[in-house]
Amino acid sequence: MEKNKNANGNKINTPKFNLNWLYLTIIIALMMLWFTNPGGSLSKTISYTEFKGYVEKGYAHKIISYDDNSAELYVKPEFVKEVFGQEPKEVGKNPMVSLEVPSRDALNEFIEQETATGNFKGDITFKTKKNYFGALFWNLLPFILIIGIWMYFMRRMGRDSGGVGGGVFSVGKSRAQLFEKGDGKNQNKVTFKDVAGLKEAKQEVAEIVEFLKEPEKYTNLGGKIPKGALLVGPPGTGKTLLAKAVAGEADVPFFSLSGSDFVEMFVGVGASRVRDLFRRAKEKSPCIIFIDEIDAVGRARGKNPAMGGNDERESTLNQLLTEMDGFATNSGIIILAATNRVDILDKALLRAGRFDRQIHVDLPDLNERKEVFGVHLRPIKIDETVDMDLLARQTPGFSGADIANVCNEAALIAARHGKKTVGKQDFLDAVDRIIGGLEKKTKIMTNEEKRTIALHEAGHATLSWFLEHANPLIKVTIVPRGRALGAAWYLPEERQITTKEQMLDEMCATLGGRAAEDLFVGQISTGAMNDLERVTKQAYGMIAYAGMSNKLPNLCYYSNDEYSFNKPYSEKTAELIDSEVKAMIGEQYERAKSILTEHKEGHNELAQLLMDKEVIFAEDVERIFGKRPWASRSEEILEDSETDRQKQIAAGNASSGCPQIQGGNDKGKE
DSSP states (O other): OOTTBOTTSOBOOOOOOOHHHHHHHHHHHHHHHHHHSGGGOOEEEOOHHHHHHHHHTTOEEEEEEETTSEEEEEEOGGGHHHHHSSOHHHHOSSOEEEEEOSOHHHHHHHHHHHHHHTSOOSEEEEEOOOOHHHHHHHHHHHHHHHHHHHHHHHHHHHHHTTSOOOGGGGTTSOOOEEEOTTOGGGTTOOOGGGSOSOHHHHHHHHHHHHHHHOTHHHHTTTOOOOSEEEEEOOTTSSHHHHHHHHHHHOSSOEEEEEGGGGOOSSTTHHHHHHHHHHHHHHHTOSEEEEEESTHHHHBOTTOOTTSOTTOHHHHHHHHHHHHHHHSOTTSSEEEEEEESOGGGBOHHHHSTTTSOEEEEOOOOOHHHHHHHHHHHTTTSOBOTTOOHHHHHHTOTTOOHHHHHHHHHHHHHHHHHTTOSSBOHHHHHHHHHHHHHOOBOTTOOOOHHHHHHHHHHHHHHHHHHHHOTTSOOEEEEEOSOBTTBSOEEEEOOOOOSSOOHHHHHHHHHHHTHHHHHIIIIISSOOGGGHHHHHHHHHHHHIIIIISOBOSSSBTOOOOOOOTTOOSOSSOHHHHHHHHHHHHHHHHHHHHHHHHHHHHTHHHHHHHHHHHHHHSEEEHHHHHHHHOSOSSOOHHHHHHHHHOOSSOOOOOOSBOOSOOOOSOOTTOOOOO
């Protein structure tokens, strides 16, 4: 058997012998000898009888008495041979003998007698016994504590530096986690089966894995393996999860780290960590490097006015750019990166030859949301009332993380009510909870406030019912939820593009609450602040960005430069944009008031019903106004899925305004 290995063939980590401890022990021993035997003189221990004999013979020239009944007699040089049997030059400068005396009084009485007879003519001194070892210990204790604390922190920093050891000397080492085939870290690995939807994105990253498994399949035809792929998409869409799936599927080493892992307070550390990362990757080639949130170090250079050209982040980015161009084309190292701020990344990072591919990970559509629900419902105990099709239809615009949150919140709601399984209503309540916030049924409101809220919300419901392109209504409530005193839920159609007519109808429906207050209350309130904020932003977007203005047609003033201090249009154009925004919003506001005036009776009946029941559904609105003139595909699907009277549909996407009657600083929920 090989030395330093156990029976299983595993290497035994035997402690290494450190000579520093030996040197320290020798130094302490020498110091103790020096303090306990000053001058290096010879000494021996005698009895009290021998001591009295030496004094009577005149051998002593100095006596020291200590408080612990010990004493020292220093011998005259001419009598050294009689006492020690050696020549004076062989015993040192101050040869002495030590002894124990009965007491200081007895010793003092004896010395006085010998002094009177002339046998002792020296000095006698009374001293306190010094503990040289204790003194040495207390003198060295602060240094020992400082060294101990320093060693503790060095070991902690060594562990915190990714296990590469060396404490502060490893600060320039890469902190990337390495996942390899058969590694214990991959026991609960994520595979492509755990990533619902994202078919195109999975196909792209699966091809990257194939590049590393069978490079000859592509290089034989003269192709080059791409160096990098950038996952781009909104937060929560599954970019990091997709990278974890690549790590689980690949049979090659996988380095995982965040962009912030390169950033440190020490100058030059980021660039050093980049170099160390690629050095380790070359040793493990073929492999994959995944950098999450790469915008932490990949932000465009030269656009931060507070930093110069020697910014640490820019140095890190420069080193990353150099390393991505530094290794050979077919070296077998592929870089995956993820970000939701691709617009701020440096152009040199996105050019061909570095990140050759941009893989867009968008919000899931209807079918993909159904698949995502299927993944997150696996560990949850659900009953037969749960319909994944209905849940998927009522969560448009939800990301994968939002859907996971819905499933978890539904389980918590069911557990809070003591249920054994999670039902349909629990999921609908969970969607309500996430979109609108927690219900506040105990909030006190006056009858006048309640009536104003009901008229406000009824205005939204009435306009959304009679406008062709407005989102279909699901539910209206005046029960306070979150920071909103009233809310309306809609089921918008999933559109890839939006026309001007659709946006104007949505704007008109959003202004319905303020218009209803103006018409039927006689005064306006701060409850429409969120509606006005959304309408104003939408109008400016339509005119300044989408070119939907009559006086400024087909012009886009959008600027992607976040550090630009100049507007891309003149002051005269700014005044024209402001006037067009005012005209557009004013036109839709008058249109809203006109529709509400036309359907005044139905609106008031709807508001009274809302005050009585606090929550009304689309079927209540249909009973008052009749069937909606423009039934959308979303409404037809919704009607097919609601076969019983107890619909209790409290979900959907709040795409239109759900204002509140609240202070100006509060935001209404959508």
